[in-house]
Amino acid sequence: MQGTVATFDQSTRGGSLLTDEGMPLAFAAESLADHIRHLRVGQRVFVETSPTGTVTAIQIWTPR
Numbered sequence: 001m002q003g004t005v006a007t008f009d010q011s012t013r014g015g016s017l018l019t020d021e022g023m024p025l026a027f028a029a030e031s032l033a034d035h036i037r038h039l040r041v042g043q044r045v046f047v048e049t050s051p052t053g054t055v056t057a058i059q060i061w062t063p064r
Contacts (some may be wrong), residue, residue: 002061003047010037017045017058027055036060 001019010014013029025047032046036058039045044061 001047001049002047004038005041005043006043008041010019010038015039017047017055019047025049025053025055027058031055031058033057 001021003017003019003025006016006018006024013032016024016026017023024041027047039060046057046059046061047055048057050056
């Protein structure tokens with residue numbers, strides 16, 4: 001699914017996002033792809049979640 005970064009803490013590398021369906025999700029640093037060093041509020045991302053709704057992976061969305 002896709003979403004938009006709502007908050008990002010540079011020191012912990014965790015934050016929250018809002019999915020395109022309007023669901024708020026928190027994420028931990030462990031869910032960020034290795035190449036991600038910083039996220040901006042409003043930045044578009046791809047999000048993968050577990051069956052329980054926990055964010056398992058975030059990748060930066062780039063338009064083609």
